[in-house]
Amino acid sequence: MLSMGIKVFKFGGASVKSAEGVRNLASVVNRFSENLVIVVSAMGKTTNALEIILAKYLDKNLFHTDDLAKLKEYHVDIVKELFNGESDFEDGKISSMFSEIEMFIKANKNTDYNYCYDQIVSYGELISTAIVSAYLNSVNINAKWVDARTCLKSDTNYREGNVDYKASLESSKKIFDFSSNRIYLTQGFIAGTPFNTTATIGREGSDYTAAILANLLDAQDVTIWKDVDGVLNADPKMFSNTCKLDFVSFQEAIELAYCGAQIIHPKTIKPLQNKKIPLYVKSFINPDAVGTKVLHSDVQLQLPPVLIVKRNQVLISLTPRDFSFVIEDSLSQIFAMLYKHRVKVNMIHTSAITFSICVDEDKHYLAAAIEDLKRDFVVKYNSNLELFTIRHYTNEVIEEYISDKKVYMQQLTRSTARYVMDAIER
Structure with missing residues (x-):
């Protein structure tokens, strides 16, 4: 069955913000022999940078190509460090994608903020996954790059796209067949529309992407790799004496996400709960640590404040x-x-x-x-x-x-x- 042995991993922007982070991602992936679907976010603060570029573009007097050039340089520097300056990768796919952003800005006549947002900001994930995929393959981790827009289908409710599960299931089964590949790598946050445009499915939506793919592929579990040891009872950047929650029910996770806990995207739980697929939140810094397990539970779990x-x-x-x-x-x-x-x-x-x-x-x-x-x-x-x-x-x-x-x-x-x-x- 398609469901046997499939794990879905999600790596956020903090995990791939540098060449060292990309190498660490490869190290984590190398620990597993199961079939993997890896969902990766934009690198570091790329989404924020693209949002600033978008805002300047919509105010025609402020946009300048230097902003794009700086963002491109950030990515090219990561590539040079990953490949020791011996790869022409940055002159190919990366340059092509940044050229596409610039061409869109020059040619686009639609000034709707939400539409423009999705066509521009989505490139963060596309560029990031292209780099990560190239590096994984260079170190003999055979990872097939997948454009998420070909497997996840959405309506045109730009910035808050509603995923068409039926269409997404049909396309995902064809793409993630694991017949000739054990590892697939794709983008979080983005989907394709019936009009061949890009839609995003909510800010910080890469967790949601991972959950949807797990649901469609009947995965055995999902792991979100973070820079903390699991789900904590408070943000350690704001509060001292935090503690890790070892187990959290789906219901509690929904409540925490609704209240604003940023460790899990609010929409992530439903696709997992519907098929009782457990979710793990673990540290990419300390991958051997137990982390937090989010699971179906009929028993009220005792939690600290x-x-x-x-x-x-x-x-x-x-x-x-x-x-x-x-x-x-x-x-x-x-x-x-x-x-x-x-x-x-x-x-x-x-x-x-x-x-x-x-x-x-x-x-x-x-x-x-x-x-x-x-x-x-x-x-x-x-x-x-x-x-x-x-x-x-x-x-x-x-x-x-x-x-x-x-x-x-x-x-x-x-x-x-x-x-x-x-x-x-x-």
């Missing part, structure tokens, strides 16, 4: 202009406007005549949404906030982290305490 900080938040309060009660009709109207502008709601509070929401700050969507809402509501908002979540809270933990903070909105349930408050340095 988990601290999650979601930055760049905006608190919006809406009051009907006629001071009518906030009832179902008003809520439907509000959510329809938010959906129209792709504004994601992280927390909700309602009173008799005021409806408050905490949302991600997104300069491309939020301003237009607020203007639409102002037609029927008095709108007040605060920016530069953070959403601080404590899963499995205790009164002592709340006292430790919240007592001296300015809190604008709070919410307590049986197992989760959430606070919208001024952003603080940690």
